[in-house]
Amino acid sequence: MLYHLDFHVEYPDDITQQELFTIWSEEADTALHAKQAGVVIDLWKCVGTRRVIAIVDVPNPDTLDQILLDLPIMKKNGQRVQVEVTSLRRYEDFAADIKARLGANNS
Template identity: 35%
Template sequence: MLFYCQMRWNHEGRITLDELLDIEYEETKHAEETVKSGFCVGIWKVAGQKRVIAIVDSPSADELDRSVFRLPMREYLDFEEIWPLRDYLSFAADVERRYRDV
């Protein structure tokens, strides 16, 4: 199942910029591994903001929740939004059937 995940860095007054960059370096390695594995479909840093957006292909909400605790930046990320995503063509098929059983 696909999930949209929006995270904001929350480090102000907690760690130095150098410490943040050290942890973020570990996070970039972790992100690369999850993209290669297919768990993370894509991940983007929002330009000019302390925000990251990812599309995650998790087998369940449970596994998505567990994956958060494996993130190197877990203590410094606020998850602002997590939305389950439905394939639009599946939705379109339901609309075509007017949501009636086939």
């Protein structure tokens, strides 16, 4: 199953930017390793904000939830990370469904 993940990362006054960068560096290593493994299809850092967008491919929502809970940024700064999750459907599958529905209506 494909998912669109939209991470919004904040950090409290009690840690420095350098400490946030240390956490984020560990997170980046994890994310790039997951990309090499094929779990992360691709990811992007939004310019000028603490926002990251990822497309991931996991077998089910339980697996995604487990992965999210184990991310370094969630373990070390999770109370200040918001993740919006959207299930995705391959467009080719959607297009085939529409064509099949058109064919069924013409019968």
